[in-house]
Amino acid sequence: MFIIGELINGMYANIGKAIKEKDKAEIQKCALRQIESGADALDINCGPASKQPLVDMPWLVEVVQEITDKPLCLDSSRHQVIEAGLKAARNKIIINSVSADSEKLDIIIPLAKQYGAQLIGITISKKGIPQNKDQRLELAATIVSACVDKEFPVENLYLDPIVLPVNVAQAQLKDILESIREFKIISEPSPKTTLGLSNVSQGTNTRGLVNRTFLTMAIAYGLDSAILDPTDEELMEALITSELILNKNIYCSSYLEAYRKK
Amino acid sequence: MALQLMTEKWSGEVSVVSIGATQEDKGTRSHILKIGGEKSLPCLFREGSLPNRPQIVFEVWDTLPLDWPDELTRGYKDVLGDPVKWAQMCVKEYKAQGICLRLQGAHQDFGNKSPEEEAQLIQKVLKSVRVPLIILGCGDDAKDNLLLPACSEAAKQERCLIGPATQDNYKTIVASVLADGHNIIAESPIDINIAKQLNVLISDMGLTLERIVMDPTIGALGYGLEYAYSIMERSRLAGLSGDKTLACPFICFVGQEAWRAKEAKVGPAEQGVIWEALTAIALVQAGANLLVMRHPKAIEKVGKYIDNLFER
Numbered sequence: 001m002f003i004i005g006e007l008i009n010g011m012y013a014n015i016g017k018a019i020k021e022k023d024k025a026e027i028q029k030c031a032l033r034q035i036e037s038g039a040d041a042l043d044i045n046c047g048p049a050s051k052q053p054l055v056d057m058p059w060l061v062e063v064v065q066e067i068t069d070k071p072l073c074l075d076s077s078r079h080q081v082i083e084a085g086l087k088a089a090r091n092k093i094i095i096n097s098v099s100a101d102s103e104k105l106d107i108i109i110p111l112a113k114q115y116g117a118q119l120i121g122i123t124i125s126k127k128g129i130p131q132n133k134d135q136r137l138e139l140a141a142t143i144v145s146a147c148v149d150k151e152f153p154v155e156n157l158y159l160d161p162i163v164l165p166v167n168v169a170q171a172q173l174k175d176i177l178e179s180i181r182e183f184k185i186i187s188e189p190s191p192k193t194t195l196g197l198s199n200v201s202q203g204t205n206t207r208g209l210v211n212r213t214f215l216t217m218a219i220a221y222g223l224d225s226a227i228l229d230p231t232d233e234e235l236m237e238a239l240i241t242s243e244l245i246l247n248k249n250i251y252c253s254s255y256l257e258a259y260r261k262k
Numbered sequence: 263m264a265l266q267l268m269t270e271k272w273s274g275e276v277s278v279v280s281i282g283a284t285q286e287d288k289g290t291r292s293h294i295l296k297i298g299g300e301k302s303l304p305c306l307f308r309e310g311s312l313p314n315r316p317q318i319v320f321e322v323w324d325t326l327p328l329d330w331p332d333e334l335t336r337g338y339k340d341v342l343g344d345p346v347k348w349a350q351m352c353v354k355e356y357k358a359q360g361i362c363l364r365l366q367g368a369h370q371d372f373g374n375k376s377p378e379e380e381a382q383l384i385q386k387v388l389k390s391v392r393v394p395l396i397i398l399g400c401g402d403d404a405k406d407n408l409l410l411p412a413c414s415e416a417a418k419q420e421r422c423l424i425g426p427a428t429q430d431n432y433k434t435i436v437a438s439v440l441a442d443g444h445n446i447i448a449e450s451p452i453d454i455n456i457a458k459q460l461n462v463l464i465s466d467m468g469l470t471l472e473r474i475v476m477d478p479t480i481g482a483l484g485y486g487l488e489y490a491y492s493i494m495e496r497s498r499l500a501g502l503s504g505d506k507t508l509a510c511p512f513i514c515f516v517g518q519e520a521w522r523a524k525e526a527k528v529g530p531a532e533q534g535v536i537w538e539a540l541t542a543i544a545l546v547q548a549g550a551n552l553l554v555m556r557h558p559k560a561i562e563k564v565g566k567y568i569d570n571l572f573e574r
Binding site: 249 | 454455456459462463465466471496497500504505506507
């Protein structure tokens, strides 16, 4: 499982403040804490409060690159912000994200190609969030075929079915899980799958439990990657155990610790 | 139509373990035995690099090996019971590249030699031969915990390979190996889960995974060889896929197992040699990195096989 740490996001008070005050140490501390907890990549998001994302994004990229060579996941819906991040990047980049709208795909896919970045495609369009599995699959196919047309390698594409909160769209979660499996059969080679996990538990009283239960189920449906809080120890242990049960790692009594030695 | 090979690209690789320290590393060995480093499954030369060929070392005992059949003792006739001469003979006559000294004589049933005596022996052997040394305990946990630290200290700086450490008995041995700069043999009973667990336990004590050689425990041809093969294969697949806790090279005690087989002891004189050689060759194909063998003729045959295989 490719783990993308979600904590460098201006939406969180400490990060928002650090971005505003250009407090490098706070950002780097957050980056290191996630890496030590098992993050393979770090999501970078200036947050909705950022008044100058075109400045903040490259600043964040540079600050994080000072302390790690892990891939960075540039998180913005605006391609200008993503491009500003790409220009500052030395590390491997994942663009997060592009929707299934042709005007977005026409800009972002060439950008990803130009910078050799990977790409997260979200199954959402200007018409809104899909309401069932078929609509999701249709949007996923749109993204995949745009990649094929533009000769972007599909194995560098992650598809995100967009997880909705369980207290908002309870009826959709099963469809979302099934989409994960179906995305994999859209093309050969398969696209990868990822999702922003924490959204599933928005507004619930048992966020940790909802997160790790959903993640466990999603892993069973073949999820390749997730954007999550790697410092949530119970979540990480559920993830490691799920992979163990799927025979992706060899069991031993200290398998949790063994995973962390990898 | 051109033949297209289906090759796998692995994210992990087997760690490289260096046995023996030369002058450069403040040791007195003439050369270093480097094992491991594979980036593909065994013998798939086109798939990934296999930088270090499997090595064979001669097994020498500190006492008379009473249960060795005549065919096996014939080549060592005048030196049995004198480990220093025995080791010298292996190096001079049979061109041994390494010696595995089994301290069986420390066992209470085989002479009960003291740790001090054995430590002195280690020093003598190190003085009289210059090849890298592997030191094996007597198999009694309590005794090995006294014996191996003494021998480890006596061989300080020589970067030996010492063992066995087992799941129930590893702490004392790991501490000594760590202090004296050696490598360790982690032995598990044909069980990949225990093999992995032991490696985790050893590395938790501060001895890095790059200093562990795994003994998966093998069976000879006809005596469970295929079980060992499948454990080694699974372990190697995990290691190559990025599981560092299983990416250690393998040591296989071929001589010990092959000469226990009934077929090795009876029948025409050459049968035991063939039994040992065939067991070794199968294990090379399973991914063995270090073969501990007994009969000079079997060793010669397997050495030629390995040379031939790796000269392609």
